[in-house]
Amino acid sequence: MPAGLNRALLTLAGAVVAVLLAIAICSVAIIVAGGEPLAALTALFDFGESARAQSNSIAVFLNRAVPLFIAGLAVAVGFRMNLFNIGVEGQYRIAAVCAAYVGSTFTAPAPIQITVIILVAALVGGLYALIPAVMKVTRGVNEVIATIMLNYIAINLSSFLVRGPFAGQRAEGELNVTTPKLPESAMFPDLNFLFEGFGMLPPTRNGGLWGFIVVAIVLGVLVWVVLERTRFGFNIKASGLNGPAALASGVNPKTMVISAMVLSGAIAGLIGLPEILGDRGAFNSNFTAGLGFLGIAVALLGRNKPVGIAIAALLFAFLDRAQGALQFAGIPPAVITIIQGAIVLLVVVANEVTGRFARRLEERRAAQQLGRNTPVEVTA
Amino acid sequence: MSADTLATATPAVELEGITKRFPGVVANHDIRITVQPGTVHAIVGENGAGKSTLMKILYGMQKPDEGTIRVNGTEVSFRTPSDAIGVGIGMVHQHFMLADNFTVLENIILGAEPSNVGVLDTAAARRRITELAEAHGLRVDPDKLVEGLGVGDRQRVEILKVLYRGARILILDEPTAVLVPQEVEELFQSLRELKAEGLTVIFISHKLDEVLDIADAITVIRRGTTVASVDPDNVTARQLAELMVGSELPTPETRESTVTDTVTLTVSNLTMQAEGQRLLLDDVSFAIHQGEILGIAGVEGNGQSELIEAIMGIRSAHGRLELAGQDITGWSTLKRREAGIGYIPEDRHRQGLLLEASLWENRVLGHQTRKPARSGIWVDRRAAKADTERIVEEYDVRTPGVDTLALALSGGNQQKLIVGREMSGEPAFLIAAHPTRGVDVGAQAAIWGHLRDARAAGLAVLLISADLDELIGLSDSIQVIYRGRLVAALDPSDITPERLGGYMTGAIAGNEET
Numbered sequence: 085m086p087a088g089l090n091r092a093l094l095t096l097a098g099a100v101v102a103v104l105l106a107i108a109i110c111s112v113a114i115i116v117a118g119g120e121p122l123a124a125l126t127a128l129f130d131f132g133e134s135a136r137a138q139s140n141s142i143a144v145f146l147n148r149a150v151p152l153f154i155a156g157l158a159v160a161v162g163f164r165m166n167l168f169n170i171g172v173e174g175q176y177r178i179a180a181v182c183a184a185y186v187g188s189t190f191t192a193p194a195p196i197q198i199t200v201i202i203l204v205a206a207l208v209g210g211l212y213a214l215i216p217a218v219m220k221v222t223r224g225v226n227e228v229i230a231t232i233m234l235n236y237i238a239i240n241l242s243s244f245l246v247r248g249p250f251a252g253q254r255a256e257g258e259l260n261v262t263t264p265k266l267p268e269s270a271m272f273p274d275l276n277f278l279f280e281g282f283g284m285l286p287p288t289r290n291g292g293l294w295g296f297i298v299v300a301i302v303l304g305v306l307v308w309v310v311l312e313r314t315r316f317g318f319n320i321k322a323s324g325l326n327g328p329a330a331l332a333s334g335v336n337p338k339t340m341v342i343s344a345m346v347l348s349g350a351i352a353g354l355i356g357l358p359e360i361l362g363d364r365g366a367f368n369s370n371f372t373a374g375l376g377f378l379g380i381a382v383a384l385l386g387r388n389k390p391v392g393i394a395i396a397a398l399l400f401a402f403l404d405r406a407q408g409a410l411q412f413a414g415i416p417p418a419v420i421t422i423i424q425g426a427i428v429l430l431v432v433v434a435n436e437v438t439g440r441f442a443r444r445l446e447e448r449r450a451a452q453q454l455g456r457n458t459p460v461e462v463t464a
Numbered sequence: 465m466s467a468d469t470l471a472t473a474t475p476a477v478e479l480e481g482i483t484k485r486f487p488g489v490v491a492n493h494d495i496r497i498t499v500q501p502g503t504v505h506a507i508v509g510e511n512g513a514g515k516s517t518l519m520k521i522l523y524g525m526q527k528p529d530e531g532t533i534r535v536n537g538t539e540v541s542f543r544t545p546s547d548a549i550g551v552g553i554g555m556v557h558q559h560f561m562l563a564d565n566f567t568v569l570e571n572i573i574l575g576a577e578p579s580n581v582g583v584l585d586t587a588a589a590r591r592r593i594t595e596l597a598e599a600h601g602l603r604v605d606p607d608k609l610v611e612g613l614g615v616g617d618r619q620r621v622e623i624l625k626v627l628y629r630g631a632r633i634l635i636l637d638e639p640t641a642v643l644v645p646q647e648v649e650e651l652f653q654s655l656r657e658l659k660a661e662g663l664t665v666i667f668i669s670h671k672l673d674e675v676l677d678i679a680d681a682i683t684v685i686r687r688g689t690t691v692a693s694v695d696p697d698n699v700t701a702r703q704l705a706e707l708m709v710g711s712e713l714p715t716p717e718t719r720e721s722t723v724t725d726t727v728t729l730t731v732s733n734l735t736m737q738a739e740g741q742r743l744l745l746d747d748v749s750f751a752i753h754q755g756e757i758l759g760i761a762g763v764e765g766n767g768q769s770e771l772i773e774a775i776m777g778i779r780s781a782h783g784r785l786e787l788a789g790q791d792i793t794g795w796s797t798l799k800r801r802e803a804g805i806g807y808i809p810e811d812r813h814r815q816g817l818l819l820e821a822s823l824w825e826n827r828v829l830g831h832q833t834r835k836p837a838r839s840g841i842w843v844d845r846r847a848a849k850a851d852t853e854r855i856v857e858e859y860d861v862r863t864p865g866v867d868t869l870a871l872a873l874s875g876g877n878q879q880k881l882i883v884g885r886e887m888s889g890e891p892a893f894l895i896a897a898h899p900t901r902g903v904d905v906g907a908q909a910a911i912w913g914h915l916r917d918a919r920a921a922g923l924a925v926l927l928i929s930a931d932l933d934e935l936i937g938l939s940d941s942i943q944v945i946y947r948g949r950l951v952a953a954l955d956p957s958d959i960t961p962e963r964l965g966g967y968m969t970g971a972i973a974g975n976e977e978t
Contacts (some may be wrong), residue, residue, distance in 0.1 A: 315832050318843050322829060325818040331778055332807060332815040333830035334798030446872035449864045 091442045095387065098434035103399070106426035113422050119415040127413040128406045135285045141405060142279075143287035149401035150300045150358045151372070155379025156386055156393035157307050158209075158352035162227075163388045164311060165324035165344050171216060171231025172352040173376025174238025179209035180356025181242040181263060184367035185250040187360075188264035197269045202299070202357060209353020210346040212238060217345035221338040227345070235376075246367055262368035272296050272361040294362030303351065308390040310347075320344055352376065381428045387435060400424060474537040476501040476633055476664040477522070477553075482531035484517055491517040493689045495531070499633075499681075504655055504665040506675040506696075509685035510708055510904035515668050518685070519635055522666075523555045524548035535633070554631025556622045558638040562610045569593060569606035572625045596627050601657040615764075616647035623654065633664045640674055644763055645932070645965035652678050672701040684708055708905055722755035723940050727789075728924035729775075729893050734783035736770050736948075744770040745781060746948040752893065752924040757915070759927045759939030759956065763968050767948035768928050769810065772895055775926070776800065776807055788892060801830055806891035808882055810898045810928065812875075816882045819871040823863060824852040826870050827885055834889055855884035860910060876907035883911050887918060894918065897928045912938065932961040946970050 111121035131141040155172055162169035169175075183205035187197065216230035252264030272295040276286035279293070287293060311317040322330040323340050331337055355375050360367060382400055386392030403424055407417035475498045482495040492514045499505040509515050520526040522533065524542030533540050535551045542548050545555070562571050569586070572593055578585045593606050602620045610618065619639060626634055636655075640648045655665055655678060669675050675682060676696045684692040684707045692707050729752045736745040745767050752758045762768055774781035777797040785793050787803055795803070807830070809815035817826055828837040828848050836847035852866040859880040863873055870878060879899070886894060896915065900908040915938060919925060929935045935942060936956045944952040944967040952967045966972035 313843060313845075314841050315838060315843055316841070318825070318828060318832055321821065321825075322818055325820050326814075328815050329818060329829065331797065332776060332809060333832065334796070334801045335832070336796065336798070443869065443871060446864075446869050450862070450868055450872040450874070450877075 090445070094438045094442045095435070098438035099385075099431055102430035102434040103427055105430050106423055109426045110419055110423045114415060114419055117416055117419070119413075119419075123413050124410060124415045124419060127409040127415065128403070130406070130409040130413075132409075136288065139279050139285050139287040140289045143276075143293040144289065145398075145401050145405040146297060147290065147294050147358065147362065148404050149397045150294060150297050151355045151375050152378055152382050152400050153300050153394055153397035154303065154351060154355045154358075155375045156382035156397055157304060157390065158348050158355065158376075159379045159383035160386070160388040160390075160393060161307065161311070161320070161344055161348040161351060163324075163383055165320045165340060166327075167324075167341060167344055167348075168228045169213065169216075169231055169345060169348045169352075170228055170380065171213060171234050171238075171376070172348070172355070172379050173374070174231070174235035175209040175212045175349045175352035176355035176376055177242045177371075177373075178212050178238040179205040179353030180360060180371065181245050181250060181367045182208040183353070183357065184263040184266065184360050185245070187266050187270050188252065188366070191267040191269060194269040194273075197267065198272060198361065201266075201270060201361065202354065205353040205357055206350040207353070210350035213345045213349020213352065214342070217342045220345075221341050227341075239373075242367075243369065246369055250367075252366065260368045260370050262366045264366065266360070266365045270361060271365060272299075272358075274362065291363035294358045296358035296362055299354070300358070303354070304390045304394060307351070311390075316343070352379075355379070381424065384428055385431050399427070473501055475499060475534070476536060477666070478532075478534040478537075479518075479522070480532050480534070482518065482521060482528045482533070484521060484526065484528050491688055492521070492528070495685070495688075495690050497683050497690060497693075499664060499666060501536075501664050502659055502662045503680040504659055504667055504678050506667045506669060506679035506682045507685060508669060508672065508675055508682060508704065508708055510906065513685045513708070513904075514688040515685055516637070517688075519555070519637060519666075519668065522548070523553060523635060549629050549631065552630060552632040553635065554626030554629060554633070555635040556619070556626055556637065556639060558641060560615075560618050560622055562618060562621060564611040565609065567607050567609055568604050568613070568621050568624075571610055571621055572606075572628050574625075576629055593624060593628065596624055600627065600661060601654050602627075614647075615642045616650060619643070619651065620654070632662075633666065634658065635666045635668070637668050639667070640669060640671055642764075642930075644968055645961050646969060646971070648674060672704045675704070676701055705905060721940060722920050722922075724754040724756075724922070726754045727751050728754050728756075728787065729926070730784075730786040731775065732784040732786075734771070734774055734781050734785070736767075736774060736779065736781040743948050745774065748783070748945075748948070748950055750943060750950065752926060754922045754924055755919055756940045757919055757925040757927050757938050759929065759935040759942040760945055761929075761932065761935055761942055761954075761964055761968055762945035764930060766945050766968075768897070768945060770948070771945070772807075772810070772897055772926075772928065775895060776805065798833065802833060804890070804892035806886035806889075806894040808879075808886050808894070808896045808899050810901070812878055812882055817870045817878060820869060822867045823856070823861075823870055823873075823881060824849045824866045826881060827852040827855065827866075827888075830885065831889060851888065855881060855888070859884035859914070860907075876903040879903050880907055880910065883914055887914060891923065893924045893926070895926045895928075898930060899927070900929075900931065900934060932964055936961065936964070944968055 114121045114124050131138045155176070158172045159169060183201045186204045187201040191197065192200070212234070216225070216227045216234060219225040219230050220227050246263055247261050250263045252262055254261060274292040275295050275297065276292040279286045311320065319330065319335045319340055322333065323335055323337060327337065356367070356371065359372055378400065382393055382396045385396035386394070403420045407420050410417045410419060477497070477499040479495055479497045482492050484492040495518055497507070507515055517526065521528050524545045524547045535553065540551055563574065566574065569590060573589045578588045590606055597604060602624055604617060604620050604624065610621065613621070623634070639651060643651060658665060667675070667679060679696050682694050682696055682704065683690055684694065684704065686708060694704070732749045734745050734748040735743060738744050748771060750758065760768060760771070770779065773779040775785060777795060777800050784791065787805065792800055792803065813819060818829060828843055831837045836851045837844060849866050855861060856863060856866065861877050861880045861884065863877060873881070883899065899915065900911050903911065915925060927935065927939055936959060939956045942954045942956050942959065943950045944954065944964070946968065954964070963972065
């Protein structure tokens with residue numbers, strides 16, 4: 085078996101074991117909480133009674149996965165070179181409010197309008213991530229601390245912007261403040277026709293299945309190509325695996341920190357767009373929060389690889405979606421958070437275990453090779 | 465088995481039929497060694513021959529699958545090193561295991577603290593350490609901080625640590641690897657005194673001259689098994705080496721000069737200052753010609769690393785660097801590499817390899833911007849893999865394939881891969897820092913061969929090595945570095961390791977300063 089395939093299979097096996105263990109742990113938590121684990125498990129797969137409800141559940145599930153996937157990608161770009169961009173949370177919020185505002189100031193044909201909004205979001209996210217990057221390369225400020233602090237600034241700044249300079253018309257009796265409504269041309273076409281293709285009813289809740297999922301898939305492929313096939317991706321990997329060796333090989337660590345951080349921030353900038361362009365048409369004060377932090381868990385779970393991140397995002401979204409169904413089954417929905425936390429922890433442990441196992445396996449294979457190539461002649 | 469003269473005494477250690485299998489490989493196979501008490505018994509063998517596994521078994525770190533261990537005639541079975549310590553076996557590891565910010569005394573008693581009703585009894589410990597030190601000629605100041613000690617002193621502390629725990633049988637793993645000749649002589653003096661006290665020393669080494677100097681009996685291990693037990697009095701270093709590899713072996717000699725008049729690298733007035741005030745490099749100047757190997761001799765920590773990193777552009781320094789007439793002083797590391805500087809780093813795990821990446825990715829490292837690894841913005845995976853295959857073939861890197869992770873390879877094979885990589889793309893100038901450190905004899909000979917061939921083809925080499933035979937054998941000229949200064953230029957054809965050691969420690973030098 086090729087060495088690469090061997091490692092991949094081991095990783096997969098580790099992840100599966102981790103997920104099963106997490107479910108086992110949660111069963112205990114559910115029993116303690118006075119629930120029935122089997123009922124909970126069925127509730128996880130309960131997509132609703134009516135055909136419409138089922139379509140809606142699937143749409144909600146996929147719609148949740150998209151921003152999680154993008155957040156995971158953003159975090160992973162930094163993680164790949166041991167650069168901990170904890171600031172994804174702040175970067176996407178500030179990018180979302182700016183992009184929503186800029187998008188509302190003009191009207192152009194849909195492709196142009198949407199492209200401009202995406203570019204603005206990426207630009208703002210990238211620029212905001214540039215701050216900790218510059219601080220790191222010029223002053224040696226740890227990026228973890230800098231990005232956490234910048235999160236507070238970004239979160240409060242975006243609240244201020246949506247309330248003040250970027251505030252739009254508030255509807256009668258509406259308590260949320262919001263940016264001005266985007267023109268119709270800014271709304272990303274939905275993918276509800278897919279449901280009809282499968283002979284299902286189109287989902288109706290929250291704008292149906294958001295078309296931004298296509299952008300996310302393209303983005304995932306792009307990130308994979310950049311990380312796995314280009315020189316830039318190689319330099320990121322080398323810097324992450326062994327900084328001194330990368331330096332000795334001619335990689336400039338400062339350039340790498342800045343470019344990786346800006347790339348991470350630019351991707352982070354897109355996290356809020358599925359929701360804005362697919363459903364709300366604006367950034368408002370009850371915009372989904374916490375996606376940046378969840379992205380860290382998703383990236384960890386997905387081992388910083390786009391395919392893994394996609395699976396992790398789907399898993400997280402699947403679990404998140406079940407919160408309502410669990411409540412109906414009389415089980416506290418916080419169980420989901422426990423499962424998610426347990427999975428992340430166990431997967432990190434499983435990665436370590438399978439990683440070591442794989443390494444030992446390879447050492448053994450190499451040692452065998454050594455044995456084969458040396459002529460055997462044991463005479464004194 | 466030889467050593468019939470001592471056959472009457474009960475052997476201190478007797479290993480019989482020791483076999484240790486790891487899935488897929490046999491690390492040790494039917495090992496038989498008899499160590500007489502009150503002797504220095506050397507165990508020699510290539511890296512990967514199974515010496516370390518054997519020592520781990522003897523020190524209780526691993527359990528043998530078959531065979532028996534007898535200590536002083538009694539059969540023993542160790543589960544942990546403490547069992548081994550219990551019967552009086554102590555081990556001095558190759559890499560010192562000392563806490564820098566502790567004093568010598570604290571380090572020695574660490575983990576075996578004498579207490580008096582729960583209170584640390586420093587006075588008793590001090591008495592005992594002084595006793596031990598005087599009895600065995602291991603002079604150390606018990607109250608000195610370990611961080612201020614040189615390697616020789618540290619090693620004495622390690623030996624005292626083992627003696628303090630009551631060891632009567634000492635295992636020394638490559639004890640001379642880090643010492644200069646003068647320190648080796650001191651160590652041997654201590655070992656002779658230990659021997660005179662009736663202690664038994666098991667001495668593991670690569671350096672055959674030293675083995676012949678100190679050992680009373682020698683056992684050779686090859687491919688996991690004992691192939692010969694010889695008497696040091698009637699064997700030469702060369703015969704011993706041939707027993708180790710199982711074939712004839714080459715020497716590092718390169719006498720026929722290939723030095724040309726064309727200067728490849730000029731270093732002028734290179735100066736580097738530490739954060740404090742001490743100069744790490746002090747006005748270093750030299751030139752290396754095409755086809756010349758310039759050796760830099762020096763005790764580690766006298767500015768060699770700084771010199772290398774300044775030439776590579778990894779650390780900034782004042783002064784001027786010229787490569788083939790071009791001023792490269794302000795160039796980045798990348799540009800210097802592209803201009804044809806190859807780099808075999810002193811610590812391959814730190815600067816030379818991505819351990820958790822495949823071999824072909826390691827081939828790309830340092831060549832990201834050059835053919836065959838590059839194609840536009842892409843990494844050319846196919847070409848990189850093909851070229852890695854070539855290196856594996858030409859440099860005899862033993863690996864299941866080019867997709868194997870670098871960490872799976874033994875040190876020698878990793879080093880051969882690095883040498884192969886740095887030689888690709890026809891470099892004009894190569895920095896070879898400790899090119900054969902921790903590498904077995906076979907790989908060492910191969911690496912020497914490659915350096916010699918490249919030199920003949922016009923490569924300029926800056927060779928830095930702690931192995932003085934290698935330095936003297938390969939170099940066309942030798943410079944000695946001491947406290948950041950080049951203090952002597954020597955001709956390798958009329959210098960002995962002893963004299964070189966004198967220059968390196970500052971014992972011989974006109975312009976010595978403190």
